[in-house]
Amino acid sequence: MWTNILPILENHTHFIITAHVNPDCDALGSELALAELLRTRNKQVTIINSDPTPVAFRFLDPQNHINRFSAKKHTRLIKNAEVIVVLDASGGWSRLGPVGSALEKAGGVKLCIDHHPDPTDFVNLAVVDTQASATAELIFDLVQTMGGVVSPQMAQALYAAIVTDTGSFRFPKTSPRTHQIAAQLLAAGADPLYIYSQIYEQNSLGAVRLRGHVLASIKTAARGQIAYYTLTKQTLNNYGVKTSELDGFASLGQQIGGVRVTLFCMEASGGRVKISLRSDGSVAVNDVAQAYGGGGHPSAAGALVDGTLDDVLAAVLKKITARIQTQK
Known part of the structure; x- marks a missing residue:
């Protein structure tokens, strides 16, 4: 599944990661986990989204790695990117909002990792598994494939992503594999009580x-x-x-x-x-x-x-x- 993408991830240095407008927890958790994986490989990674991170999910990003797109601030960065990775968003650059227009014009290799059954012909290479319950499942698989270590912070991000995108493990795409991944994330340090409280019990x-x-x-x-x-x-x-x-x-x-x-x-x-x-x-x-x-x-x-x-x-x-x- 990752054969064509692995050399691109291994042989380039400057990465931009992005996701769809109004990012949900799967998009955000997947972005943070992939960024951490790449940074352990000494890559320079910037996460840029068109919309702000929803209040309920900000706990996943205590170090503020996720940036909101600013043409003034990010145009040069986008121009110099070697690889652009689109997560949880097939279907075209318009799905990404304003940052999508800037990324579409940029050079570099363009990748997509997703679980939605939408077209991926807007990028150079894509990994799509419509049977996965969440994009986070694919990122977890990528971490394992690359021999990465799931840190407690990464586990937190991926577990929260899977919990929300499966509707707390009740939606049709919830599979034995989903629960196996969740178990490994718990073993790596994900805190289900804290995650639930932050997402569902911090409303204004x-x-x-x-x-x-x-x-x-x-x-x-x-x-x-x-x-x-x-x-x-x-x-x-x-x-x-x-x-x-x-x-x-x-x-x-x-x-x-x-x-x-x-x-x-x-x-x-x-x-x-x-x-x-x-x-x-x-x-x-x-x-x-x-x-x-x-x-x-x-x-x-x-x-x-x-x-x-x-x-x-x-x-x-x-x-x-x-x-x-x-x-x-």
Whole structure:
């Protein structure tokens, strides 16, 4: 699996690692683990993302290795990079946000490591395993392949990535291999109680109250098979909550019995709407996201869509309803 990529990792010095917009824990944990692995090989590594690290995941990066993209600060660094590694984001440079435009124009070898079933023709080489529960599984395998040592900090990052991307080991791609990796990460120093507390028990009061507001606004369609809800920028501001505090909001509708698909639409900047789709596994939602230039997994996907909140909601809801009727 790693035959073609290993020489590139071993024979170059200057690396940039990046991931998709609105980075989740799998993207962040994988970035931090890969960066640590490369640094043990005396490589110069910089992690650059378009969006800030969500509050719930900042504990993974106590030394602030993850940088938010700044054209002024990072243009020269990107120009001089020998290798660019895209993690947890297939489908094209647009998935990366502003940093993607800069990286697309850069020289150097471009790699992708991912577990999403999206195209990888935008890079030179890719390692994709759609059966992996998380990109972190692939990074763990790479560490072992390269004879690396999993430090407690790396174990923490990879374990948190796997826990979140598997929905605490409940999503369909959770496999015996997933649990075997998790066991090795625990043995290497991952602290499950601390990880759970940092991710799920450090919400601001405003975020908790906003969650209640959103729960109260949930509507259903298709005889209760679809749950949907929206969030405006004004409501977000009223509660004093940042978008980086919204982890888990996309899945709230899945708590309702009989719901097969949840649609969460949130106003974004630039006249766009962020759509998040979740499924119980009986309906594939990644095709819906791909129709709007997004992507993801059959059970969890998303996209940024041009339009008003009401118009986007109506259009996507229509597509989901049609999809449910064909996947009974």
